Amino acid sequence: MTVGYAINNLNDTFQTYILEAAKDKAKENDMNIRVENAKEDLIAQQDQVNTLIQNGVDALIVVPVDTSAMDPITKAAQNADIPLIYVNRNPYAGKEDKMPKNVYYVGSEEITAGIMQMEFIGEKLGGKGNIAILMGILGNEGAMKRTEGVEQVIKEKYPEMKVLNKETAEWQRDKAIAVTENWISTYGKDINAVIANNDEMALGALQAAKKNNRSDMLIIGTDAIPDAIEAVEKGELAGTVFQDAKGQGGGAIDVLVNKDKAESVTYVPFQLITKDNVSEFK
Structure with a gap:
């Protein structure tokens, strides 16, 4: 066959x-x-x-x-x-x-990844603070559903938390660096966490955070690729979701x-x- x-x-x-x-x-x-x-x-x-x-x-x-x-x-x-x-x-x-x-x-079931990410970040931040979402390619089911899961948890469980921005980085690390640097420049310390639809973008956000001295900013991805596993082990990423x-x-x-x-x-x-x-x- x-x-x-x-x-x-x-x-x-x-x-x-x-x-x-x-x-x-x-x-x-x-x-x-x-x-x-x-x-x-x-x-x-x-x-x-x-x-x-x-x-x-x-x-x-x-x-x-x-x-x-x-x-x-x-x-x-x-x-x-x-x-x-x-x-x-x-x-x-x-x-x-x-x-x-x-x-x-x-x-x-893609929505579950977003739910897991946001429940963990919400708990880490004590139910207060602002997040931004790095999305995959718009129109893609994974990007839409993972983002929906994040927003669903905020609406139902963390009403004192806010999504400052959500933007596509098209699943790519390099594009996520640029998007996250722009967010850090725009929002400064008001941005407490970045939730990424995949690990490549989470690792891009991590590079931007390091470059801009934002080690306090929580970052989480999805996929559990080796680079992300290593970053979680080092305490650089807050977490990832194993797919x-x-x-x-x-x-x-x-x-x-x-x-x-x-x-x-x-x-x-x-x-x-x-x-x-x-x-x-x-």
Whole structure:
């Protein structure tokens, strides 16, 4: 069996971990994986999926560039009568009951990451203070839902806390440095914490904080990539949320292996990592 793997961007560190996990699991099951890199270009991703189908792949795994624009890819897979597994980013979030036949999702329930982040930061700040949110690419389900989780906790649990600003850094460390430096310049000591939709942006915020002598500013990310784990261990990041790359990448292949029994949605749980439990994740 040959599986087409359409990834959003090979420069996205966490996505490469998912891909490697899928490759390892595929090898165990005598499957071949053919990878296409969209480099965050939606049209390119649609073209790549069509090319994979034309080249005769037996199944598709897709990490969407834009979860709100996956209908053409879903239809292409259905027309070719091959299974389609969306991994990590769910185009059917909140409407899983409308997922077409032979279409699957393997990943985490994104809103939970934001809830975990904000509950931890809110507790650390004693329920008072101001935060800013570094968002992933706008329109992306992970960025929207993780941010929604943060805002939900503030509304329901921490009414004395305020979101000073939220801005996209497009999942990227370098862009997060620039955004965070601008926030520090604008808000000064009024900004008490930065909550990032992923670790790459959290690490960018950390670099900006170091450069501007803001070691007091709490920063938390999501994914638990090695650089973030190290920063949590050093006490530089307040925390991160573990997202199980192996569970997601391997889980996507498991769906293909057990397709007759597979559920349309497989949720892989998140776990909060702080200095207290970071040693368990090294």
